[in-house]
Amino acid sequence: MKYPKLRELKEAVISFFSPAATVKYPSGPAIIHPRFRGKPQPQDTCIGCGGCVKWCPAGAIKEINDTETGKRKIVWHYDECIMCGECERICTTKDGVKMVPEFELAGFDRELMRAEKECDLLLCEFCGAVISTREHVKWMLEQLGEKQPANLAIFNEKLKALGLTEDTKRKISLDKRDDLFALLCPKCRHRVNIYDSL
Ligand code: SF4
Ligand code: SF4
Structure with a gap:
């Protein structure tokens, strides 16, 4: 019975002489964990x-x-x-x-x-729908590396950005093969692909 009491007394003495475990925030600076x-x-x-x-x-x-x-x-x-x-x-x-x-x-x-x-x-050249952002497409191209030319429309955008091709206005009608090179939203691209496979 007396040992637990002595243990409590020891804890009380240690706590009394130890620095406070709490912090003074907000009157003092907050200590932030990394x-x-x-x-x-x-x-x-x-x-x-x-x-x-x-x-x-x-x-x-x-x-x-x-x-x-x-x-x-x-x-x-x-x-x-x-x-x-x-x-x-x-x-x-x-x-x-x-x-x-x-x-x-x-x-x-x-x-x-x-x-x-x-x-x-980045907008669809035919219907004006939002495709994504230019930064997003540029980032995807960087991930593709040497496989970039696999997507002709996006690769074309890169060439334009590098100033290697002219930024010409095309007449897009979605009913000719040439439209495969246009930057289109998924819906318009689907229409060109369907036409191309007929
Ligand atoms: S996912 Fe949403 S809620 Fe969670 S940290 Fe980011 S902005 Fe805040
Ligand atoms: S790049 Fe990251 S932070 Fe920026 S919009 Fe995309 S998921 Fe969000």
Whole structure:
């Protein structure tokens, strides 16, 4: 009976002379663990593919396509984000968004609680539908390496970007073989392929 009491007494003496286990945050600095997950921060390497938009469990990432300006914005809403880190984990390029240790995100204006990445839209040359972003297609071409010429339309875009071919306006009607070289959305490409196989 007396030994447990002595053990408690020993613990009390040790605790009394030990530094406090708690931290003084917010009056003092917060001690952040190296693997602490704060907010998701988009990086320059984001290609605007929109993969994380579809995956985010909280619906906190929005994709805004503006065909007038030809721009796509990927917007992270910190007021809706649950800091799960899924957008970082499933990112197409692996480093398009990073969880940074910043966590003091409270404020009075929701408009300020966001971060965004802007990319150039790639539109179907025939119907104007959104295909993806130029950065996304360029990234895919880099992954394909020497197999790039397999997709003629996309390869054609690359040659244009390099200034090796002229950016001429084609008359696309979807009923001739030449249209296979046009940059088309899946629906229009299907029509050309069907025509070509008749
Ligand atoms: S951290 Fe999670 S909740 Fe926040 S934006 Fe990324 S996927 Fe969505
Ligand atoms: S590159 Fe990564 S962060 Fe950027 S839109 Fe695609 S999945 Fe999201």
